[in-house]
Amino acid sequence: MHNATRKMTGIEQIMSTHHARPIFRIQATVTTLRELSPGYFLLILHAPELAHAAQPGQFAQLRVVGQDVLDPLLARPISIHHVDTAAGDVSFIFKVVGRGTALLAAAKPGEELIVLGPVGNGFHIPDTATSLALIGGGVGMPPLYYLAETLRRTRPALGISLFYGGRTSADLLLLPEWDALGVSVYPATDDGSLGYHGLVTAVLTPQLVTIDFLAACGPRPMLQAVQGLGLAAKIPGQLSLEARMACGVGACLGCMCGTVSGGRRVCIDGPVFALDEVVFDV
């Protein structure tokens, strides 16, 4: 990550040479860190610059102050889950899956984290859409929540359903909050401990006749299945891809994905791509 070794003095606004929107590098204070379910953490940062600039579907790279700056994989890309612009707070939900996220999970309220964001292209739901299906798996849910929350405010007449999959009921988070948003939730679990016993795409399939736009975020097999369903039913949509990232701002080409127009960077050209744009088998 360029500039990563430079001593930070508070707020920096950096601009990727490949990217038109501002990206901030800040030190943000942890206000809340709470385990929602085994291994899943809610992290709230006081980060007014990020709160005012963020769009649903964007993410930030989070890093604990003082950790090895020569190890770029310790800065983890985490999707934005909720923004409180009045308070200047930004919420994230992440799952501990390695050293970078384990270090984040050990942070304490009052501690500062190094934050790079907001990064990437967010979701854009066309004005013509009247019935939106959100499809989320695991930690693919948080950016969909931010999207639904924003749409509830800006387009209250839009019908929104959530098709939410996980291995067990412990992977399905914030169901009361989704209910409070007025979103119809269709849970599915691999072990049958909550909702449909099987893949979330099996729950989505019979509902497609009522849907005119799809927005999905989650594991690659789920996204590929959603793409197949959307193409077969001629329903447009957008997919938010996950990728291993290093620089996070378009410079290292370490997060490439296949698209119909060639290789693109997930961090800065995505993470949200048109449903019919992504080529999975490359």
Ligand code: FES
């Ligand atoms: Fe470096 Fe995307 S993470 S280009």
